[in-house]
Amino acid sequence: MRSFAIVGHLARTEGDFILEDLPGSGGRMDLLCRCIQAALFLSHTLRRDTDCYLVFLGEPAPPKTICIRGSEVHSLNPDERSTAALLRKALALPVGTIYRSSTPGIYIRATGFSDLLLERGFALSDEGGEDIRKIQNLPASFLLSDHLNLTKEEQMYIPPSTHKISVSPRSLHADHVITLIHNELDRREAGWT
Amino acid sequence: MRSFAIVGHLARTEGDFILEDLPGSGGRMDLLCRCIQAALFLSHTLRRDTDCYLVFLGEPAPPKTICIRGSEVHSLNPDERSTAALLRKALALPVGTIYRSSTPGIYIRATGFSDLLLERGFALSDEGGEDIRKIQNLPASFLLSDHLNLTKEEQMYIPPSTHKISVSPRSLHADHVITLIHNELDRREAGWT
Numbered sequence: 001m002r003s004f005a006i007v008g009h010l011a012r013t014e015g016d017f018i019l020e021d022l023p024g025s026g027g028r029m030d031l032l033c034r035c036i037q038a039a040l041f042l043s044h045t046l047r048r049d050t051d052c053y054l055v056f057l058g059e060p061a062p063p064k065t066i067c068i069r070g071s072e073v074h075s076l077n078p079d080e081r082s083t084a085a086l087l088r089k090a091l092a093l094p095v096g097t098i099y100r101s102s103t104p105g106i107y108i109r110a111t112g113f114s115d116l117l118l119e120r121g122f123a124l125s126d127e128g129g130e131d132i133r134k135i136q137n138l139p140a141s142f143l144l145s146d147h148l149n150l151t152k153e154e155q156m157y158i159p160p161s162t163h164k165i166s167v168s169p170r171s172l173h174a175d176h177v178i179t180l181i182h183n184e185l186d187r188r189e190a191g192w193t
Numbered sequence: 194m195r196s197f198a199i200v201g202h203l204a205r206t207e208g209d210f211i212l213e214d215l216p217g218s219g220g221r222m223d224l225l226c227r228c229i230q231a232a233l234f235l236s237h238t239l240r241r242d243t244d245c246y247l248v249f250l251g252e253p254a255p256p257k258t259i260c261i262r263g264s265e266v267h268s269l270n271p272d273e274r275s276t277a278a279l280l281r282k283a284l285a286l287p288v289g290t291i292y293r294s295s296t297p298g299i300y301i302r303a304t305g306f307s308d309l310l311l312e313r314g315f316a317l318s319d320e321g322g323e324d325i326r327k328i329q330n331l332p333a334s335f336l337l338s339d340h341l342n343l344t345k346e347e348q349m350y351i352p353p354s355t356h357k358i359s360v361s362p363r364s365l366h367a368d369h370v371i372t373l374i375h376n377e378l379d380r381r382e383a384g385w386t
Binding site: 019020022023030031034037038041042043044077078079080081082131147167168169170171172173176179180183186187189190192 | 212213215216223224227230231234235236237270271272273274275324340360361362363364365366369372373376379380382383385
């Protein structure tokens with residue numbers, strides 16, 4: 001089972017953003033949609049062994065967390081607009097601190113970064129981390145930030161023992177990092193390394 | 194200098210597709226936009242050392258080829274919609290067989306797959322190819338197909354000596370393949386392997 005969690009620092013927390021302006025009115029919702037695409041799509045099929053967590057920290061009602069379960073999700077297409085429409089539907093629901101189902105395989109609750117990290121461990125995607133190819137026992141759960149770095153407050157919630165992992169000598173978009181992590185896991189599962 | 198060429202078998206060849214329906218009316222234009230994003234974007238900057246060729250083979254006026262030069266392009270954002278708007282502007286221009294400038298760094302002409310391959314060599318992204326990590330002298334130009342395989346006619350234009358390269362034991366979206374190729378080149382340039 002693989003998991004990716006992506007923190008959307010500006011991502012809109014109501015279902016009122018405009019599908020024609022995902023970067024602006026959605027608070028870089030386009031970036032989160034591409035992360036979902038990288039986390040859950042293979043060619044012509046979905047990665048049923050992967051869950052994707054999205055932490056929404058933008059206005060007007062932060063925080064919210066959406067979980068997309070690869071094993072359950074239906075009607076997910078790879079393009080940004082249709083994915084954003086599913087997120088918008090979930091964000092329009094009234095929610096408390098317990099996950100509530102939106103569409104099949106998509107769940108939402110009104111909790112944020114610290115709650116997710118209290119529940120489960122994640123390795124951290126970090127440019128200064130250990131080269132993923134050199135790590136013998138690769139974790140299966142990864143935390144990534146969007147186009148902004150984790151804040152000092154967010155960093156305080158990350159346990160000191162957290163494994164920091166780097167995938168590239170270059171600074172990459174979060175969705176590209178997810179693709180590279182999947183590839184390393186795929187190769188090891190298939191005996192390609 | 195790196196180059197990626199992506200064949201869009203159904204990609205609309207006029208500037209009349211609907212930005213609200215890139216997969217349908219654009220003939221999987223969403224996929225081509227994600228390939229551009231994978232080919233040209235680093236975090237907070239562009240890959241100025243990369244060119245991206247897109248071959249449009251859909252209705253109503255195939256073939257057309259758009260070249261996006263990373264060294265010249267302006268006003269390119271990573272989201273699908275704004276990228277598609279730039280492609281639509283280029284596809285709306287009357288064109289012949291010589292590249293014509295659309296917006297800065299974006300060129301279009303009314304030629305297709307065979308012309309591109311006559312001009313320059315590409316390695317071919319192929320699931321049955323050699324593992325990219327095992328190739329000593331890695332090429333810098335790569336040809337990829339969209340969600341459809343190359344047709345038999347297209348395959349006839351590919352020289353028998355073409356290097357076939359695989360990046361994964363799984364069948365991946367073309368944009369994910371581009372990300373993985375860039376990563377291998379980045380690692381070698383930085384002495385990470």
